[in-house]
Amino acid sequence: MIEPHGGTLINKALPKLEKERIIEEAHEFLSIKVGLSKWKEIKNISYGVFSPLEGFMNQNEMLNVLEHMYLESNVAWPIPIVLDVSKAEIKDLKIDDNVILTDISRKPIALLNIEDIYEYDKKYFSQKVYGTLDASHPGVKKVFNQKDLFLGGEIFLINKLPSEFPDLDLKPIETRVLFKTKKWDKVVAFQTRNPPHLGHEYVQKAALTFHDGLFVNPVIGKKKSGDFLDDVIIKAYKTLIDNYYPENRVVLSTFETEMRYAGPKEAVFHAIARKNFGCDYIIIGRDHAGVGDFYGPYEAHEIFKHFPDLKIEPLFFRSFSRCNICNSVVNDKICPHPQKDHTFFSGTKIREMIKSGIKPTPDIMRPEVADVILKYQNPFC
Amino acid sequence: MTEKNNHKVKYTTVSIPKPLVKKIKERMKGTGFSSVSSYVTYVLRQVLSSIEEEEKSSQAFSKEEEEMVKKRLRDLGYID
DSSP states (O other): OOOOTTSSOOOOBOOHHHHHHHHHHGGGSEEEEOOHHHHHHHHHHHTTTTTTOOEEOOHHHHHHHHHHSBOTTSOBOOSOOOEEEOTTTTTTOOTTOEEEEEOTTOOEEEEEEEEEEEEOOHHHHHHHHHSOOOTTSHHHHHHHHSOSEEEEEEEEESSOOOOSSGGGOOOHHHHHHHHHHTTOSSEEEEEESSOOOHHHHHHHHHHHHHSSEEEEEEEESOOOTTSBOHHHHHHHHHHHHHHHSOTTSEEEOOEEOOOOOOHHHHHHHHHHHHHHTTOSEEEEOTTTTOOTTSSOTTHHHHGGGGOTTOOSEEEEOOOEEEETTTTEEEETTTOOSOGGGEEEOOHHHHHHHHHTTOOOOTTTSOHHHHHHHHTSSOOBO | OEEEEETTEEEEEOOOOHHHHHHHHHHHTTSOOOSHHHHHHHHHHHHHHHHHHHHOOOOOSOHHHHHHHHHHHHHHTSOO
């Protein structure tokens, strides 16, 4: 089985006794409230989805990532994982202090040992991660709304985030045992933030033809307005898998994190997380994790040539369409017929149809999947 | 060997024999790499990664952990 990124599957969950001791002593520590998206990052660090990270990045680590897309330990890492705080929140804190990170109700989530408190340049950060300073980019907008300082340091999980989909909430150690139990030697990951149309199904089945198992791993978390609700995506996938996939060849599980819309860099980030889940390959399609026209359609393919040591292999797919002459799903590498004979699987077009209450036709989307989506009065964020 | 700071990210200069640089430049043509430094960094990462892989035997969990995990996977219906 593919080794975890950086060689070790990180586990920062405190043992029971240690956890009880920290909870008892929690009133002795200063605390900082963190929002839902940071909860998810804490969970991902703690259970090894972000291996080899053991906490939020300090300044040197962050700068290395921004500048080189590598950690100081020379392990590939394209996007900083950071904790933003205000000056007021850290006024009584200093390096080497322990601070409790809590949810909004003051329930302790994690203990953080402060290794660094530092300012950062929002323009430099945005330009490096998103390749733009355009405020209409959701990632840039988020950075400019962040608090002014970053807190770096190792974390220790006290309480796990309750999952929105507890029956689909698997840690990397669990997916790894699952793949081993299923005797899957080579596993392909599929990242998604949309309900599946026929193009997605075609790509997944094309990959599955050559490998043992498919790991469908939707991103569950904060998304931009107009994206599909998490619940819609999950129910749509369950329906597709139940009706159209062979038993024991597919695992559906959630990846709880926010969408960053960082295009090519996020593609590499997605690959690393899936490697930690135990996947050998990841499908990278057209404009992976992109938004608007900020990234070229195949920039997320190109970036992988900078990472010869990633180990998880990207499977590059181009955009798919239905050719009316071939009478099948095709792409530009396998079909000679002109575009006028093609029906394209456009996510935007499908969203527009659903908004208008129109059921996508069976040559675009499986009827069972379309029915699931149309049951929602408003299936969008 | 010299070092410089750029946004606190350290770079190091290493010496490479000129005939080798010439050969690297030839090899780089058409690869999309913009400098000898970026190409050499890429090649070194690839070489180090292969060596490290040979040295390691990966096992992310113990037998005991595996049995505990299997119980949860059964409870969730992922395995029989």
